[in-house]
Amino acid sequence: MAPRTRAQLAEKMAARDVPEDVVVEVLDRFEEVGLVDDRAFADGFVRSRSAGRGRRALVQELRRKGVDDETAEQALEVVDHDSQTDAARDLVRRKLRSTAGLERAVRERRLFGMLARRGFPTDVVLRVVREELDDEA
Template sequence: MEGEEADPERVARTILLDQLTGRARSRKELADKLASRDVPEEVATRLLDRFEEVGLVDDEAFARMWVDGRRSSKGLARRALGHELRRKGIDAPTVEAALDEVDPDDERETARVLVRRKLRSMQGLETAVATRRLVGMLARKGYGSGVAYAVVAEELRRDREGGDDDELLDGLDGAGEDFGL
């Protein structure tokens, strides 16, 4: 057995099945893994095509699952989700189709939940400081400045019930500049 070389197709099939055991992966992720293990390109392409035919590799299903999972676990917005999917090799039409399933109202509600959760640890901070930190947190999760500022203002107003609205609005003036918003 020592002089025998392993069958590249068998090796590639084992790699693919191992990779798909833990979670779904994009075709590009699997192709990159096969390339890193020196599987010949023609073998990799043939097996990946076959895995797509039988439904084990499906970039559309992967993209939908990724969007659902990352939205619920990390609270990411469409922009951040799109960036992650493109990094995983998902083509633009598939990314757009998966992101089209995200309801803007649901995205805004997710931002609201994130702000409420973070507000618990910000008691006693000045409005401007809390605003800057909360908008920054939402920006890092891919939320646009318009949504971020609106949600933060609403939640700070709600949290500080009856606080001076002028003070709240003053806290918003220029806070986005720190984040390039």
């Protein structure tokens, strides 16, 4: 079984009609013995997913999984501007091959959209796409 957050486990137990007081007691015990650790979950999640997503997308995914904002921010300390730029550059280089025969404006739109959907900051998106297209030409 993949690691889960406290919120995800609580949601699953509630879906199975487990009484709320039992859910709280079980999850408290799980945290006490180290079976549930939202901080460790967030750290692992960020490490495994940061190569293909920007900081904004990672924050949203962690929130959906029930990780509180403070824990998410602590986990995201490893995702700095340079690492986001490198990840965006790798994605753009891979996508450039599949858009080789298209006009530059079309390629820019597609690359901008891809990176924006993945949560990369606008300044990184604009700079990386333009630099990579210029380098290719």
